Amino acid sequence: METMRAINLSKTGSAKYDTTALVTDLTLNSSQPRPVPSSSDVLVRIHAVAITPYELTWPAPALADPRIPCHDIAGIVVSASPTSSFRAGDKVFGLKDFRTQGGMAEYALADPAHLAIIPEGLDFVQAASIPRAALTAWQALRVQRGGVLKVGMSLLVTGASGAVGRMGVQIGKKIVGEKGKVVAVGGVGTEDIGADVAFNYRKTANWVGGGEEGGVG
Ligand SMILES: NC(=O)c1ccc[n+]([C@@H]2O[C@H](COP(=O)([O-])OP(=O)(O)OC[C@H]3O[C@@H](n4cnc5c(N)ncnc54)[C@H](OP(=O)(O)O)[C@@H]3O)[C@@H](O)[C@H]2O)c1
Secondary structure, three states, rough: OOOOEEEEEEEOOOOOOOHHHHHHOOOEEEEEEOOOOOOOOOOEEEEEEEEHHHHHOOOOOOOOEEEEEOOOEEEEEEEOOOOOOOOOEHHHHHEEOOOOOOEEEEEEEOHHHHEOOOOOOOHHHHHHHOOOHHHHHHHHHHHHHHHOOOOOOOOEEEEEOOOOHHHHHHHHHHHHHHOEEEEEEEOOHHHHHOOOOOEOOOOOOOOOOOOOOEEOO
């Protein structure tokens, strides 16, 4: 059996939003069995992962114990089914199914439907930071309530300097187009993410009524 190094989160389900789990339950396992791909899996050599703090304290789902955290992954394809669109050597990123082991390890398996080629100009760390936040923004704008956002509409994104908000501004602008308007309210950097009008709530307390200081854009 081939092995690999992986971070293990043990005592799954022991902690409900117990922040001590962040420190006490994570261990380095140097002899984790290396995952063996099925005919449909993609085997990825992991180069970067992203973590959401809460995932360390989620109640145990139907997962192996100990489990490997971090389902946002970026890396290089080691092997893939010939029927998938991926080939060994491809640089990929994606969000693994939460019912499978995460990616904080040397290798991880992924469903090809959950992966994409990393666009030019993004490194592995940048790529790994995108999937879950982008999916959340996409679901809010295009899936929830039947995807009500359409070309030409106006969109207000609060928390726009955060992980989800940054994606919401950029995806929102793609959807509403030049005829629509995206107004972003957030902290540092809100002015730089492509909104038509941006308010830094730390500088502009009264942004709701237009604010005496006004927005940037
Ligand atoms: N990240 C994910 O993948 C994900 C997935 C599912 C659900 N969610 C949920 O989506 C929400 C946002 O998550 P996130 O990851 O984007 O969080 P985040 O990166 O921490 O961003 C939070 C945003 O809220 C702003 N903010 C904080 N305090 C504020 C205040 N008092 N007034 C106005 N704005 C304030 C922050 O501004 P500053 O820049 O000034 O701090 C920042 O823009 C959370 O409820 C989270 O649980 C996130």
